[in-house]
Amino acid sequence: MVDWAWSIKMARREFRKTGVKLVLFVSAIVTGIAALVAVTSFGDNLSKDIDEQAKELLGADLLLKKNQPIEFPEIEEIASKHALEINFASMVYFPKAGDSRLTQVRALEGDFPFYGTLETIPENAESDFRSGGKKALVEKTIMAQFDAVVGDFIKVGNVNLEIIGALQKVPGQTGITATVAPAVYIPMDQLEASGLVQYGSRVNYNHYFLFPESYALQTLIDENKELWGEDRVNFDTVQSQKESTGRSFENLSNFLTLVAFIAVLLGCVGVGSAVNVFVKEKLPSVAVLRCLGVKALDIIVVYLVQIFFMGLLGSIIGATAGALLQFLLPIVFSDFLPVEVTVQLAWGAIGMGIVTGVLISILFALIPLLKIRKVSPMMTLRPDDQSTNIGKDPLRLFVLIGIVVFILLFSFFLLGKWDQTLWFTGFVVLSFGALWLLAMGVMKAIRTFLPISLNYPVRQALSNLYRPNNQTVSLLATIGLGTAMIGTLFFIQDQLLDEVRFADKEDQPNMLFFDIQTNQVDSMKAVLDAEGLPILQHVPIITMGVSEVNGLTKKENEALKDEDRRSRSFYNREFRVTYRDSLINTEELVEGELIPYTTNSDSIFVSMEEGYAERNHMKIGDEIVFNVQGRPLTTYVGSIRKVNFRRVSTNFLVVFPDKVLDKAPKFHVLITKTKDDKASAAIQNTIVRQFPNVSVVNLSMIVETLEDLLGKIGFVIQFMAFFSIITGILVLISSLLISKFQRVRENILLRTIGAERKVLIKINILEYLFLGSLAAGGGLILSILASFLLSYFVFEIAFSLAWQPLVLVFGLITALTVFLGYVNSLNILKAKTMDILRT
Incomplete structure (x- = not known):
């Protein structure tokens, strides 16, 4: 049985001396928890707002649409209001600019939208438009493209219309929709004069209906669904619009949450690495306690209690930061949102973030803490022999299985589909496994094959990658996976753009x-x-x-x-x-x-x-x-x-x-x-x-539009991937600070035997150059593999490797790692020789 009273008391005493280090241990999870809470809160608020604003998304209670003229006299008799919209793609000519653009022309008759409004600048433009005549409302994006202002004229077919207002918002339309298919509203009485509706014109006839609140709309739908199907009439209701919009943005929210979850996992790798260094420093103390008869389990609980409270603190800080960060997300995603998102605290998301942070902090800390079970009292007599045979500890396998099961269950909680869950979990396990194997392989290769003839600073820097308290595994895992995400984004974005850059190809029409x-x-x-x-x-x-x-x-x-x-x-x-x-x-x-x-x-x-x-x-x-x-x-x-x-x-x-x-x-x-x-x-x-x-x-122009669209999507993904990179940097900083004392000892000893300052700086820079390049290289290899699989199985396009983003990402990640290592080395070199020798 665990002596909880003794373990908690010892944990409190121990925390007085090691609290600062344990704060560094959990600092790495703050960014990931912040991203997780922010995205989950944003998703909860978005879902709520879609429910509340569903009527404004459709603008009516019922929409019946067909690509041929059709009337619904029986329904018009029942409905409180009826509006007709005839829309089609057509060229619109801007005489002042002397240029034209393919747009979505919408001829409107009636008071649509019945819920919400056509938001215009100036505000009275909507009411002026509804009075009919040679007037038009034009999407603000296309007005900006041609430097058009209110009062200018456009030519739609055979008719010249005055722009009386710029469209700010249309029911159900997002910024992306406006970019791809900008809308131009014209009165219905001008449609015939335009001469645009002829045989072969791809025209949609949308009938919007408003019903009394007490009317049983579902009964009407059930009675007519089969007849509408035979007539090829499609229908939408507030409920169906809400469900389809909700599904679309639920997928987006889940994707963003998984990206944030990866950042959390990266932070936890940092926690595990930091706890590993912490435990190595405590092994002599653990050996003394074992001599006094303290059970290994009681000692493990001492450190678990500290990890629990520090994990809780880090999770609370991260959740608080995430609650504040969610105020920024509606701005980041503004081009994708069909509704106004109201930002408020989502306590369920905050609670989930805190519980997730604490749970995975403990899970990842257990692996290095298991070393305590193998500490022998003989270590008090042989303090330099700190080797522990943890590799054969069966409990380690159970902990690893527990981590994988947690990732699997949490992913399924987010995605709700086992096939997607298994793909995501497989990607995470494969990535971590590949980077771990790379780190272990590099360390073993250096230890085995390092030539004695190498330049001294180079040999010393390479040796640091496998010496005690090295951070090779944790840094390769965190920085490598962050690099993989960024690299995959750049490669896929470049390939998709290359597929549509057909205008400049000699054998392609334009x-x-x-x-x-x-x-x-x-x-x-x-x-x-x-x-x-x-x-x-x-x-x-x-x-x-x-x-x-x-x-x-x-x-x-x-x-x-x-x-x-x-x-x-x-x-x-x-x-x-x-x-x-x-x-x-x-x-x-x-x-x-x-x-x-x-x-x-x-x-x-x-x-x-x-x-x-x-x-x-x-x-x-x-x-x-x-x-x-x-x-x-x-x-x-x-x-x-x-x-x-x-x-x-x-x-x-x-x-x-x-x-x-x-x-x-x-x-x-x-x-x-x-x-x-x-x-x-x-x-x-x-x-x-x-x-x-x-x-x-x-x-x-299509290429330019697609580049703009992919640029906006790329920005959103980069924004989320940024959290993974920030997490990797925090892990790097905390790893440097945690191992600082060990590095100070090594540098003092080198200075004592005559090493000059510039040699020590060169050793540190080379070490982090090797670390950064290995992490960036490993991450880019993963991103190339991921890009190939996505290209072949998802986008079904030929895979090609773009060297420019590859070199750019590699250089930036490596340079950042070297810079942080260099800054840390300057602080280490300030330590006084005699202080360390006395210690």
Whole structure:
């Protein structure tokens, strides 16, 4: 049995002399706990605000949407209010700037939003807009891009509209959405005059409804759900919007919490390393206590009590810092948030942070504390023999298992899915294991193969990596894993950007014109030819739906078992198809063959994209009945194609043979390539002025938008990874301070035998140069492995290694480690020789 009274009393006495060192032991977990509490509190507050502001996210009680005109007279009679929004992608021309931009045009009729407001500058712009006339509300981001101000004019199709206000906020829209698809609101009475809604235009019709509070909306949905499905009408309610938004941001919150959890684990490695040094210094005292008959368990409890209270103190400090830090997070994540986040104390998150910090402090401290069980009373007679055979202690294995189980359970608590939990835990264990093996391998290699002929400072610095009280393992683990996170971020971000930097590649087009009507094709080609631009592709596009697959209608498909049922979207989606008898350079035939259509043949064989066919259980020979503007067309799957959707081209899920759809109503796409951005802007503005209904995709602008988007995402991840780096630095600083006395002794002895000051400084700098480069190198190797796996399995892109960020990260981490080691060495060299020799 443990003598608790004696252990607590001894812990209190011991703390008077070792309290400062134990404060350093737990300082490393403060940053991780702060990040964990801040992110968890932010997630709790965000979840609460999404619940409270769910109506403002949708702006109505019910949204019914379809890509064709449709009316709901029965529902309009029941509803208190009804609003209609017709939205589509279209070019908007800014005459003052002489430039244009693809935007999301929204023609609005009614008082939408019913919850919340269209926030504008000036504030009265919304009410002025609703009175109708030639007015527009324009997203503030696009106004800033073209230096537009209130009072300027824009051209939307054939109509000129005055900008009467800048849109600050739209229901459910985030800063990211505004960057990718900026909105321009126009009154409904100006839509026809714009001439933009023609055949082939990709138009969405959104009907918003407000109901009396007492109305049973769910009953209405249950009664009409099947009918809406048959008519391809999608619906959203406040509850469904809340759930979908909540799921999206729950995933974000969980990811950020896992990143913070890694920072906590890094701090705990520092705790374990610090306790290891602490225990080594206490082994002679432990041997004396063992001579007096004190049991090893009682001595372990003495130090565990101290670790518990210091861990509690560190966790409380970290939780307090996290509670304050959460005030900063809404600013960091502002571009991603669809709601206003109210910051308040989340006591559940604070409690979880404190408990987590204390628990893992004890778990990681147990491994070095187990050495006490092996201390022999004979050590009092042989104080220099401090070796302990801890490697064979079976309790150590149980502690390691306990740590892994804790990481596993905590990860599952955050993620809720075992597959993701196992991947995350596996990554953590693999990373720590790989860095530990690297540290142990380096120490063993130096001890075994260190050449005696090496320069003295170099040999001495290398020897310090394996001598007593070395920090090689802890620093490689903490700084290495932090480096791995930063490196992975840089590599993946660079690869994703490289995938979309197609505008500057010689073999890639950079201008795409769509929504071209059949009677405009020849005129468009003439304009491009006059500008000396090649027609790289001319693609006709026909819209259609699916009525039957292998004789099964949508209703019959719904009655099948899950494993036999095709996706509901297969029947609901509107397919855009083309026709040709050959493959293009983004396609590869993997099964079957392209079978041309002849007038003598009764069968039409279509080609399907490999992934889509696989997801919907389609195979060669399957029958599909398409609905082409009301006319049924029976076809058969004749081939399966692999399509590279990452390359710039008109890629399709379904391709018909030539001569089948020649007379079907269609619109067209033309693709060309300009020499530079100036030429792109010139032809874009020419086309918009002559053909207002034609939309232009400037791929150079898409690249800029994606770079901006990835930059914002990268900043958020860097912000969270920063906590891991800070934790690694704190571990480094605490490790230097903890081992300071041992380093002072070593330096004094070297000075006593004649070593000069500059030699001692050189030894310290070289030691931390080796440590920093090993940690950074090990972390970068892990980041390269992680980047390869993410590229191959998640993003499905070709892996390529960017040397510039690799060298940058390596250099910065190594330089920081050397700098901190150098600063510490200056303090060590100030110690007086006689004071240490007397000690």
